[in-house]
């Protein structure tokens with residue numbers, strides 16, 4: 001069964017259509033890239049998946065369940081199983097790397113022992129164990145994004161949404177972030193990556209869905225895209 005599916009989904013902001021008649025299915029374990037220029041509807045698709053926005057028509061499903069019909073509890077559970085990372089990292093600047101991750105874990109109900117155990121483990125995954133006591137504002141952009149990734153995957157989400165995660169990074173750090181996302185995918189997490197960066201798409205060589213003005217213009221299993 002697909003982990004995420006869109007069936008003729010349409011979303012308006014006021015009179016403007018942001019997403020139009022979008023249909024696709026993503027299977028558990030896949031790595032899918034959403035490509036499109038700024039304003040093509042990538043972030044809106046993520047908001048629809050997270051249930052932060054509702055469709056005007058059509059259906060968006062998570063694990064076969066209509067997200068618009070979820071109870072509050074179901075929606076929380078779905079979000080709990082979904083990690084999210086953004087272009088601007090969104091870390092707490094005056095907190096340490098450890099605190100940034102432990103804070104998120106506390107919110108999810110983990111106890112101190114589990115936190116002490118898991119934080120070093122996720123930091124290993126992003127190769128940042130040595131920065132555990134650094135303040136996040138002292139880190140480079142690439143390092144900050146790796147902390148944000150560690151925070152997003154610490155509860156082993158089924159699904160990871162990455163919204164332009166390389167948008168503020170130079171090519172070397174962007175490459176590293178992509179490699180980490182690929183590695184997370186290999187460990188079993190479904191990854192949906194949104195980008196408008198051709199260099200990033202070319203590197204991935206997996207299924208690409210191209211959005212043009214909110215519509216799916218191409219859905220290619222081998223990575224062809226239109227930009």
Ligand code: ADP
Pocket residue numbers: 013014016017018036037038039040041042043044045
């Ligand atoms: P992308 O992430 O590909 O840049 P978005 O999904 O953010 O695209 O935006 C798609 C369209 O919806 C754009 O025309 C954008 O201006 C519009 N839009 C996005 N968010 C809002 C909002 N909160 N209110 C009004 N219009 C919005």
Ligand code: MG
Pocket residue numbers: 042043044163164
């Ligand atoms: Mg966006």
